[in-house]
Amino acid sequence: MDLMEEGSAMEAGENKAVSSSSVVAIKGEDAEKLIGETMTRVERSSSCRSWVVEMDRMLECTLLDREQQQWKQHSIYRVPEYIKNMTNRSAYRPWLVSLGPFHHGESDLLPMEEHKRRAVLHLVKRSGKPLEDFVAAVKEVADELLDAYNELDSKWRQCKDTFVEMMVTDGCFLLEILRMLFHFDQKDCDYAPNDPVFSERGLSSLYLGLRSDMVVMENQVPLLLLQRIASVATGQYVDAEAISRLVLFFVDSSSGSTEGGLHPLDILHRSFCGFQQHEHINILGEHEGSNERRIEWDITMPSAVDLSEAGIHFQRSKTDNTHDINFKNGVLSMPQIVVRDSTEKEFLNLMAFERLHGSAGSRAIAFMTFMDNIIDSERDVALLKSKGIITNLLSSDKEAAKLFNTLGKGALLPPYSHLYKVRRMVNAHCSKRRNKWRASFVKTYLSNPWVFMSLVAAVILLVATLMQTVYTVVPFYTKS
Numbered sequence: 001m002d003l004m005e006e007g008s009a010m011e012a013g014e015n016k017a018v019s020s021s022s023v024v025a026i027k028g029e030d031a032e033k034l035i036g037e038t039m040t041r042v043e044r045s046s047s048c049r050s051w052v053v054e055m056d057r058m059l060e061c062t063l064l065d066r067e068q069q070q071w072k073q074h075s076i077y078r079v080p081e082y083i084k085n086m087t088n089r090s091a092y093r094p095w096l097v098s099l100g101p102f103h104h105g106e107s108d109l110l111p112m113e114e115h116k117r118r119a120v121l122h123l124v125k126r127s128g129k130p131l132e133d134f135v136a137a138v139k140e141v142a143d144e145l146l147d148a149y150n151e152l153d154s155k156w157r158q159c160k161d162t163f164v165e166m167m168v169t170d171g172c173f174l175l176e177i178l179r180m181l182f183h184f185d186q187k188d189c190d191y192a193p194n195d196p197v198f199s200e201r202g203l204s205s206l207y208l209g210l211r212s213d214m215v216v217m218e219n220q221v222p223l224l225l226l227q228r229i230a231s232v233a234t235g236q237y238v239d240a241e242a243i244s245r246l247v248l249f250f251v252d253s254s255s256g257s258t259e260g261g262l263h264p265l266d267i268l269h270r271s272f273c274g275f276q277q278h279e280h281i282n283i284l285g286e287h288e289g290s291n292e293r294r295i296e297w298d299i300t301m302p303s304a305v306d307l308s309e310a311g312i313h314f315q316r317s318k319t320d321n322t323h324d325i326n327f328k329n330g331v332l333s334m335p336q337i338v339v340r341d342s343t344e345k346e347f348l349n350l351m352a353f354e355r356l357h358g359s360a361g362s363r364a365i366a367f368m369t370f371m372d373n374i375i376d377s378e379r380d381v382a383l384l385k386s387k388g389i390i391t392n393l394l395s396s397d398k399e400a401a402k403l404f405n406t407l408g409k410g411a412l413l414p415p416y417s418h419l420y421k422v423r424r425m426v427n428a429h430c431s432k433r434r435n436k437w438r439a440s441f442v443k444t445y446l447s448n449p450w451v452f453m454s455l456v457a458a459v460i461l462l463v464a465t466l467m468q469t470v471y472t473v474v475p476f477y478t479k480s
Contacts, residue, residue, distance in 0.1 A: 073144075073147040073148065074147070074148065074149070074150040074357075075148050075220075075222070075262040075263060075266065075357060076100065076102075076148050076149050076150065076217070076218075076220045076222070076262075076263060077150045077151070077217060077218070077352075077353075077356040077357070078102060078150065078151050078218055079092045079217055079218060079352050079356075080356075083352055083355065086409060086410045087348055087406070087407075087409060087410070088344065088345075088348060088406070091216075091344060091345040091348045091349065092216060092217060092218060092348070092349065092352065093216065093218065093219075094109060094212075094213040094216050094218075094219045095209055095212060095213060096109070096112060096206065096209040096210060096212075096213050097109060097112040097116075097173070097209075097210065097213050098112070098170075098219065099170050099173075099174060099213065099214070099219045099220065099221050100149070100167075100170060100218075100219060100220055100221050101149060101152060101153065101156050101163065101166065102149070102218040102219065103218060103219060104166055115173070115196070115197045115198075116169050116170065116172070116173040117169065118197075118198075119169075119172050119173040119175075119176040119177075119198070120168065120169055120172040120173070122176065122190055122191065122198070123172045123175065123176055123229075123233060124172070124233075125190075126190060126233075127232065127233040127234075127235075129232055129233065129235075133232050134168055134172075134229055134232050134233075135164060135165075135168055137228045137229070137231070137232050138164050138167055138168050138171070138225065138228055138229070139160075139164050140228075141224055141225075141228060142160055142163065142164055142167075144222075144224065145163075145167060145222055145224065145225060146160075146163065148222045148224075148262075148263075150356075167221065167225055168229065170221055170225075171221060171225045171226055171228075171229045172229060174214075174221065174226065175226055175229055175230060175233075176198060177198075177203070177210060177250070178246040178247065178249075178250055179246075180198055180203055181203060181207070181249070181250055182246050182249055182250070208341075208342070211250065211251055211252070211342065212342055212345055214247075214250065214251065214264045214265075215251065215264065215265050215268055215342075215345065215346050215349050215350075216265075216345070216349055217265060217349045217352045217353055217356070220263040220264060220265055221263060221264075222262065222263055223240055223243055223244070223260065223261055223262060223263055223264075223266075223267075226243045227239070227240060227243060230242075230243065239260075240260030240261065241260060244260060244261055244267050247261075247264045247267045247268070248267060248268075248271055251264070251267075251268050251271070265349060265350070265353055266353070266360070268346070268350065269350050269353060269354075269360060269364065272321070272322050272350065272363075272364065273321060273322050273323060273350075273361065273363035273364055273367070274321045274322075274323055274363070299423075299427070300373050301373045301374060301423050301426055301427055301430075302374070302426075302427075302430055303373075303374055303375065303376040303377070303379075303380045304374045304375065304380040304383045304384055305377075305379050305380055305383055306430075307332065307374065307426065307430070308383060310429070310430045311330055311429075312327075312330055312331070312332055312426065312429065312430075313330060313331045313332070314331075314332050314333075314334065314383070314384065314387040314389060315331055315332075315333050315334075315387060316333070316334065316335070316336055316387065316388045316389055317333045317334055317335045317336075319335060320335045320336050320337075321335055322335060322337075322363050322364060322366075322367035323363045323366075323367070323418055323419075325367075325370065325418075325419055325422055326422065327422050327425045327426055327429075330429065332422075332426065334384075334389045335389075336388060336389055336390070336391060337371075337389070337390060337391070338391045338393065339390060339391065339392050339393060339394055339400045339403060340393040340394070341393075341394070343403065344403055344406065344407065347364060347368055347407050348407065350364040351364050351365050351368065351407075351411065362414045362417055363417070365411050365412075365414065366413055366414055366417040366418070366419045366420070367419065368404070368407045368408050368411060369408050369411045369412060369413040369419075370413065370419045370422075370423065371404045371407075371408065372404050372405055372407065372408025372409075372411070373408075373413075373423065375400075375401050375404045375405070376401070376405075377398075377401055378396065378397035378398040378400070378401050379397075380401065381397040381398075381400045381401050381404075382397050385397070
């Protein structure tokens with residue numbers, strides 16, 4: 001009996017020992033889990049505190065003047081993916097030569113690097129100045145040139161000498177191209193007659209490609225760079241107006257302001273759209289005291305043919321600026337636009353510049369949206385051609401209509417723009433009852449020659465019937 005009790009006691013002791021060890025093991029696992037959770041909470045708390053500290057620091061620095069100065073420095077931007085996906089991706093990259101850092105070193109653009117270096121050698125040798133003078137002049141404004149590029153890779157700031165070297169090379173190349181085209185004289189030319197780039201034949205063959213690359217948003221160099229290099233080369237100060245004249249001549253623009261600019265694309269923008277001060281955005285509508293508060297984002301306007309049928313006449317404006325569109329006394333005056341192969345690339349980059357650069361205004365966007373509104377088919381293009389408003393150099397009017405519809409894709413007429421007001425005036429004219437009746441009559445009876453002939457025949461028959469009735473009735477009353 002004692003042995004049995006002793007055995008039971010020993011078994012109980014063993015079970016207790018096992019239970020104790022299990023508890024210890026379980027407690028150990030819980031402890032590790034607890035420690036892990038605690039560490040996670042500490043890390044999260046530390047991260048949160050760091051974020052709060054960082055945001056507090058940014059709040060102290062977030063001043064309106066400072067933000068305005070920051071955005072004022074930038075003038076050259078990478079085109080966002082959503083814009084590229086919405087339109088034509090290839091329109092936003094250079095085809096022949098890279099200018100500036102964004103596309104520098106890309107494999108398909110490398111063949112032109114050799115010709116860039118030759119341009120540097122010829123320009124420096126012709127000037128009689130040492131290359132160090134050009135480098136020093138650009139290095140003085142290196143920080144300003146760096147700040148002109150938004151979302152610039154940090155490697156360029158870390159290695160500023162490489163950036164200066166690239167800018168001197170690209171600036172010399174661009175100035176040589178502008179010089180060759182502006183006053184080309186074979187007698188004074190220090191390039192070989194068979195030069196693949198810097199000769200009459202070479203420049204003629206590459207002109208369209210170079211002109212196209214010069215208007216790409218991501219392929220710009222600041223005008224300040226060209227001024228600096230030109231001033232060293234000539235030994236006297238060269239102002240922005242002189243450089244602007246060269247650029248306007250190169251892009252074949254007969255009009256436009258020569259009062260400087262930020263870069264070649266900005267000069268082209270001023271040529272097409274005029275210099276535009278910052279516009280006041282009134283999101284409540286055209287008149288602040290008006291009862292009409294809703295912005296008509298989704299409102300369009302009739303096509304050119306429909307407007308003509310409603311009694312609206314078209315005429316060419318006195319200028320070719322895109323904002324020179326007016327409506328008065330039933331007459332819609334519009335500037336002339338030449339539609340060519342390069343039109344799509346030019347306007348897509350002009351519109352991208354307006355979307356990205358706050359002080360550029362929105363005249364290119366407004367103009368293309370307006371043109372997209374009034375052009376639905378080749379009939380609209382043909383009508384505007386007959387009025388001298390469109391000069392179509394594409395293969396057909398159908399291609400031109402497709403181009404305008406593509407350029408207007410994803411664009412809205414800004415409610416604060418002049419063309420928004422013009423569109424409302426045109427729509428108000430078309431909504432008048434007599435103009436609706438006129439448009440309906442023209443569309444029903446005058447759009448088809450056979451219908452028109454039937455109408456004329458019916459009118460003649462009606463007149464003949466009336467005359468016959470009159471001649472029958474009049475003798476009766478005369479006898480009476």
